[in-house]
Amino acid sequence: MDFEYTQEEQAFRQEVRDFLDKNLPPWEQRGPGFMAEWLKKVRGKCWVGFSWPKEVGGGGGNIMEQVILKEEMARRRAPALGTCFMGLAWVGPGIIKYGTEEQKQRFIPEILDSKYQWCTGYSEPNVGSDLASLQCKAVRDGDSYVINGTKIWTSLAPFADWISMLVRTDNSSESKHEGITSLLVKLDSPGIDIQPIENMAGASIFAQIFFDNVRVPVENRLGEEGKGWEVTISSLANERSSIGEVTAMYEKLENLKELIKKARKNGKPARKDVGVRRRIAEFESRIEAMRLNGLRYLTKQIKGEPLSSETSVNKLHRALLEIDMTDFAVDILGQAGLQLSGQEEAVDHGRWATAALSWPDVVIGGGTPNIQKNIVAERILGLPKD
Amino acid sequence: MNFGFTQEQDLLRDQVRRFLDDNCAMPEVRKIMKQPSGVSADLWQQMADLGLLGLIIPAEFGGVGLFWEDLIVVLEETGRSLFPSPFISTTLAASTLVELGNAAQKKKWLPEIASGNTIAACAILDEHDCPQLDNITLAISSERTLTGDKSFVPDAGIADLFLVAFRDGDELALALIARDEPGVDTSTTATMDESKRTGTLKLDNVSIDASNLLQCDGKAMTRLLDKGSVAVTAEMIGAAETVLEMTTQYAKDRIQFGHPIGKYQGVKHRLAEIYLDIESFKSLLYYAAWTIDQSPDELSRSASIAKAYASDAFVAIGIEGVQLHGAIGFTAEYDVQLFLKRSKWARPMFGDSDYHYERIAALGGL
Ligand SMILES: Cc1cc2nc3c(=O)[nH]c(=O)nc-3n(C[C@H](O)[C@H](O)[C@H](O)COP(=O)(O)OP(=O)(O)OC[C@H]3O[C@@H](n4cnc5c(N)ncnc54)[C@H](O)[C@@H]3O)c2cc1C
Numbered sequence: 001m002d003f004e005y006t007q008e009e010q011a012f013r014q015e016v017r018d019f020l021d022k023n024l025p026p027w028e029q030r031g032p033g034f035m036a037e038w039l040k041k042v043r044g045k046c047w048v049g050f051s052w053p054k055e056v057g058g059g060g061g062n063i064m065e066q067v068i069l070k071e072e073m074a075r076r077r078a079p080a081l082g083t084c085f086m087g088l089a090w091v092g093p094g095i096i097k098y099g100t101e102e103q104k105q106r107f108i109p110e111i112l113d114s115k116y117q118w119c120t121g122y123s124e125p126n127v128g129s130d131l132a133s134l135q136c137k138a139v140r141d142g143d144s145y146v147i148n149g150t151k152i153w154t155s156l157a158p159f160a161d162w163i164s165m166l167v168r169t170d171n172s173s174e175s176k177h178e179g180i181t182s183l184l185v186k187l188d189s190p191g192i193d194i195q196p197i198e199n200m201a202g203a204s205i206f207a208q209i210f211f212d213n214v215r216v217p218v219e220n221r222l223g224e225e226g227k228g229w230e231v232t233i234s235s236l237a238n239e240r241s242s243i244g245e246v247t248a249m250y251e252k253l254e255n256l257k258e259l260i261k262k263a264r265k266n267g268k269p270a271r272k273d274v275g276v277r278r279r280i281a282e283f284e285s286r287i288e289a290m291r292l293n294g295l296r297y298l299t300k301q302i303k304g305e306p307l308s309s310e311t312s313v314n315k316l317h318r319a320l321l322e323i324d325m326t327d328f329a330v331d332i333l334g335q336a337g338l339q340l341s342g343q344e345e346a347v348d349h350g351r352w353a354t355a356a357l358s359w360p361d362v363v364i365g366g367g368t369p370n371i372q373k374n375i376v377a378e379r380i381l382g383l384p385k386d
Numbered sequence: 387m388n389f390g391f392t393q394e395q396d397l398l399r400d401q402v403r404r405f406l407d408d409n410c411a412m413p414e415v416r417k418i419m420k421q422p423s424g425v426s427a428d429l430w431q432q433m434a435d436l437g438l439l440g441l442i443i444p445a446e447f448g449g450v451g452l453f454w455e456d457l458i459v460v461l462e463e464t465g466r467s468l469f470p471s472p473f474i475s476t477t478l479a480a481s482t483l484v485e486l487g488n489a490a491q492k493k494k495w496l497p498e499i500a501s502g503n504t505i506a507a508c509a510i511l512d513e514h515d516c517p518q519l520d521n522i523t524l525a526i527s528s529e530r531t532l533t534g535d536k537s538f539v540p541d542a543g544i545a546d547l548f549l550v551a552f553r554d555g556d557e558l559a560l561a562l563i564a565r566d567e568p569g570v571d572t573s574t575t576a577t578m579d580e581s582k583r584t585g586t587l588k589l590d591n592v593s594i595d596a597s598n599l600l601q602c603d604g605k606a607m608t609r610l611l612d613k614g615s616v617a618v619t620a621e622m623i624g625a626a627e628t629v630l631e632m633t634t635q636y637a638k639d640r641i642q643f644g645h646p647i648g649k650y651q652g653v654k655h656r657l658a659e660i661y662l663d664i665e666s667f668k669s670l671l672y673y674a675a676w677t678i679d680q681s682p683d684e685l686s687r688s689a690s691i692a693k694a695y696a697s698d699a700f701v702a703i704g705i706e707g708v709q710l711h712g713a714i715g716f717t718a719e720y721d722v723q724l725f726l727k728r729s730k731w732a733r734p735m736f737g738d739s740d741y742h743y744e745r746i747a748a749l750g751g752l
Contacts, residue, residue: 001455001676002388009387064387257752277747278740284750285670285691285743292669295389302387313662370651376661377654381634384649 003295009064016072019045024078038079039114048081049088049112056096056108063301070244077251086156087111087118091164094182094235098223107184119187121151121165121209122232129371131166132176132229136211138167138183140225143218145169145183147191147211155365157207158196160187166228173226182228184220191215201357202340242314243298246291249321253283256329259352263332270332283325290317309379312372319363319372326355389672395459402463405436410469412721418470419580423544425471431502433473440500442481447496454481454613454678458620458671465624468724470581472505472541474617479506479549482560482610486600491562495547507545509536509587510611517611517737519604524552524589526559531569532589540735542585543574549600550587551607560602560610561594568592579731581724612685613678614736615693619671622700622732626664629707629725633657636711647710656706663699670695687749694742697733704729 005013023041025034042048045059051066052058061069073081082088092111095103110116127134136149147167154163163185170179187194191214196204223231257280263270270276293314297307329352330337341350363369377383391399409429410418418426433439442457443449457477464473480499483492483506498504512523515538524534532552539548548563548570563570569590574583634657637648647653670692677684704726708715715722733739 001390001672001680003676003680005387257750260752271752274744277752278743280752281694281743281746281750284746285695286666288688288691289666289670289695292389292673293666295387296669296672299388299390303390310665313665316662317666370655373655373658374651376658377648381630381648381654381657381661383634383637383654383657384646386649386651386654 005064005068009068012065013068013072016069020072020076020078024076035079039082042081043112048114049092049108050081052092052096052108056104057112058096063298067243067298071247074244074247074251082112082114084111084114084116084118086120086164087114087116087162090235091118091120091184094164094222094231095184097234098182098231100219102219103184103222116161117156117159118162118164119154119156119160121154121163121185123153124150125152125208129368131232132180134166134168134180136165136167138169138181138216140169140218141215144215145181145218145221147183147185147214147216150208150210152208153197153206154209155206157187157194157209158204163187163209164222166232170226177229179226180228180232181225182222182231183216184222185214185216189214189216199357199360201354242290242311242318243294245314245318246287246294249287249290249318252325253280253287255348256280256283256325259329259347260332265332276332279328283321283328286317286321290314290321293317309375312375315366316369316372316376319359319369322359322362326352326359330356389669391459395456398456399459399463401436402438402460403466405432406463406467406469410467412467412724415468415470415581415724422574424574424580424583425544429469430471430505433471434500434502438473439476439502440480440496442477443484443496443500447484447492448500449480449496454616454675455672458616458675461617461620462624462627465621465728466628468581468625468628468728470583472507472544472583474614474621475507475541475545476505478610478614478617479508479547481613482508482549482600482606483562485609486560486602486606487562488601490597491600495562499547504546505541505544506547506549507539507541507587508549508610508614509539509542510549510551510607511538512536515734515737516741517614518741519558519607522551522553522558522607524550526552526554526594529593530595531591531593532561532563533569533591534589536587536589538575538584539572539587540582540584542572542587543583545572548587549610550589551602558602558604558607560600560607562598562600563589563592563594577731579724579727581728582731608686609682611736612689615689615742616671616674616678618732618735619667619689619692619696620675622696622729623664623668623671625725625728625732626660626667626696626700626703629703629722630657630660630664632722633660633707633710640712653710656710660703660706663695663703667692667696667699687746690737690742690745690749693737694739694746697739697742700729701733 047059047069050059050061050069054060095107122131124134124136136151138145138147165183165185166180167183168179169181173179191212193210194207196207198204260270265273265276301307333347336345336347337352339346339350340353378385437450438460440449441452445451476499483495499506511521513521526532546565550561550563552559569592571588572585574585577584637653638646640647674688674692677688707722708726711722714720
C-alpha cells in the first residue's frame with residue numbers, strides 16, 4: 001500500500017490550487033461577469049472535458065489527474081467546469097466513442113464550449129427502472145426518423161436545446177435490449193411539446209416531453225440502428241470511483257458540524273448530546289468508508305482492471321447518506337429547520353430545508369437503491385435474477 | 387497511489403489459507419475449542435515454522451520483519467476459519483515489545499515468541515472492558531509490587547508472558563511478567579464463543595523492577611489499544627466473509643415456493659447489504675493497518691472508524707446469517723452459529739461502537 005502522490009501528481013495538484021487561488025474569489029466578491037470569465041479560463045486550461053482525448057479538444061488527463069482535479073475543485077466548492085452538464089457527463093463521451101467523424105466535429109466543440117444545454121431522454125411514464133422496456137417509437141422514413149411518444153422526468157428539459165434520447169425502432173426482437181436506437185434531437189423541432197413538472201422542493205427542473213411526428217435526420221443517429229442499448233450502457237459506465245463526490249460529502253459534514261455547534265437538543269447544547277455525537281460520527285465513518293472504497297476502486301483502474309458492479313457500493317452509501325444527513329440537519333433545527341429560503345427564521349437561507357427535499361435527485365435519479373442492491377446480489381454474489 | 391495488496395501479500399494469503407484449510411477445517415476447529423486449553427500445540431508450532439508468529443518481529447530477533455499491513459492478511463484468514471489460537475494476543479504483545487522493549491528484553495523474549503515457545507497476552511484494563519486509559523487502575527505499591535486481579539484477559543490461561551498495565555503514581559506503566567514468577571496465577575473463563583478463551587490474571591505481591599518495565603506512557607498505551615482494535619477488526623472481516631459465502635451458497639441451493647430463496651429480494655437484498663458493509667469495513671481496516679506503521683498520527687481515528695463500523699456490521703451479519711438459514715442455522719451442528727458467537731465476542735473487544743463513535747466525534751472536534 002502506498003498513499004503517496006508522484007511528483008508530477010503533486011505538481012498538478014499545486015497547479016490546480018494556484019489556479020483556484022487566483023481565479024476563484026470568495027462567494028461575496030463574485031460579480032455578474034464571474035461565471036462567463038470562469039468558464040473561459042477553465043476552458044483555456046483544457047480542464048473542460050479533461051478526461052477526453054486531446055484530438056477532440058479534451059484535456060487528455062490521466063485517471064489520477066482527473067481525480068486530483070475533481071478533489072481540488074470540490075474542496076474549494078468551485079462551480080462546474082461548464083454549464084452543459086449532461087453533455088460533459090455522458091452525451092459527449094458517448095459521441096466520442098460511438099459518433100461518426102461529422103458528429104464529433106459538430107457536437108464536441110459545442111459541448112466543450114457549453115454552447116447548448118443537453119438533456120437525457122430515457123424514462124417514460126411506464127418505463128423507469130426497467131429501462132430496456134422503453135416504448136417511445138421512431139420509424140425510418142427516407143432520410144429521417146419520425147418519433148412518436150413521450151419521455152418524462154427529463155432533467156433540464158425546460159432549459160435545454162438538445163436531447164440525447166432512446167427510442168424503439170424495432171419491436172420484433174425477442175430481447176427487449178435489441179431494437180433500441182439512440183438519437184440526438186434538437187428540441188425546437190416541430191412536434192415537440194415540453195411540459196415542466198414541479199418537484200416537492202418547488203422547483204421545475206424536470207419535464208415531460210411529448211413527441212408528435214417529430215422528424216429527425218438520420219445523420220443524428222448515434223451508433224447503429226437497434227444498438228442504442230450498448231451506447232447507453234457504455235456512456236453511463238463513464239461514472240467512476242466517486243472520489244470527487246466524497247470530497248463534497250466531507251464538506252457537507254463540516255457544515256453539519258458547524259450547525260451542531262450552534263444548535264440545541266433537549267434544551268442543551270446539541271454538541272454535548274450523546275445521540276447527536278454518535279450520528280455525526282456514523283456519518284463521518286460512512287463517508288470515510290466511501291473515500292477508501294473509492295481509493296481501492298481507483299487502484300483497480302490504475303492497474304487497468306475495469307470497474308464494474310462494485311461501484312454500486314458507493315452509490316448506495318451516497319444515496320443513504322444524502323437522505324440521512326439532510327434529514328438529520330432539519331431534525332436538529334426543529335421548527336426553524338422547516339423554513340425555506342426567504343422565510344423569516346430560515347437557517348442558512350433555508351439550505352438544509354431545501355436539501356431535505358432534494359435527495360431524490362441522487363437517490364432515484366441514477367438507479368434506485370433497490371436496483372443497486374439487485375446489481376450487487378446478482379452480478380457480484382451470483383444470486384438468481386428476479 | 388496504490389490501495390491494494392502486493393503480489394507477496396497475495397501469496398501470503400494463499401499460503402495461510404491453504405495451511406488452515408488443510409489443517410484446521412471446521413471439524414478440527416470444533417475439536418480444538420472443546421479442549422480445556424482451547425489451542426492445538428501442534429498447529430501453533432506449525433504457525434511458528436511458517437514464520438507467522440514472528441511476522442512483524444525484526445529479523446535480528448528471529449522474525450520476518452514485516453508490517454501490520456502484512457499481518458492483517460494473516461488475521462483475515464485466521465478469522466475466516468475461526469482458527470482457535472492466542473495469535474492476536476501474542477502478536478499484539480510482540481508488536482508492543484518491539485516498540486517499547488529495551489535491548490535485553492527484546493533479546494530475551496522476541497526469539498522465544500517467534501519460535502512458538504512463548505505465548506504472550508496483554509492484561510491492560512481493570513474495572514470494565516472500555517479501553518479508556520482511566521480504566522487502568524491497578525497501582526504499584528510503595529514496595530514496588532503489584533497485587534490485584536486483571537479480569538477478562540484474552541488467553542490468560544495459556545500465556546507464558548504477560549504485558550501488565552498499571553499506575554505508578556500519576557504515570558501509566560507497562561510491565562513484563564512471566565507466568566512462572568512468584569505470586570502469579572491465572573484462571574481460564576469460558577465464553578459463549580468457545581473458539582476464544584479469556585481469563586483472570588491474579589497478581590499477589592509480584593515485584594517489579596527496571597528489568598521488567600517497558601518504556602510506556604499514555605500515548606504508547608493508546609497505541610497498543612488501537613492496534614488491538616485493528617487486529618480484532620481484521621479477524622472480523624474474515625469471519626464476516628465466511629458468513630456471506632455460506633449464506634449466499636445456501637440461498638442458491640435452498641428451494642422454497644419453487645425457486646432458490648436467493649431469488650427473493652427479502653433474502654438477496656440483505657446479502658447485498660452485507661456485501662456493502664464488508665467491502666466498507668475492509669477498506670477502513672486496510673487503511674487503519676497501514677497507518678500503524680506509516681502514519682501513526684492517524685491511527686486513533688482510523689482504528690476507531692474501522693472498529694466502530696465493523697462492530698455493528700458484524701453483529702448484524704452474524705444474526706442475519708443464522709436467520710437467513712432458517713431452523714438449520716439454529717442447530718449446534720451447523721457452523722453458521724459459531725460465527726454469530728464470534729461476532730458477540732468481537733463487539734466489546736477493545737471497545738464497542740458506542741465507545742469508538744464517541745471517540746470519533748471528539749477527534750472530529752465536537
Ligand atoms: C430528480 C430526478 C431526475 C431525473 N432525471 C432524469 C433524466 O434526466 N432523464 C431520464 O430519462 N430520467 C430521469 N429520471 C428518472 C429516473 O431515471 C427514474 O425515476 C428511475 O430510473 C426510477 O424509475 P421510476 O421513477 O419509474 O420508478 P420505478 O422503476 O417505477 O420504481 C418505483 C419503485 O419500485 C422499485 N423497483 C422497481 N423495480 C424494482 C425491482 N426489480 N426490484 C425491487 N424494487 C424495484 C424502485 O426501487 C422504486 O422504489 C429522474 C428522476 C429523478 C427523481
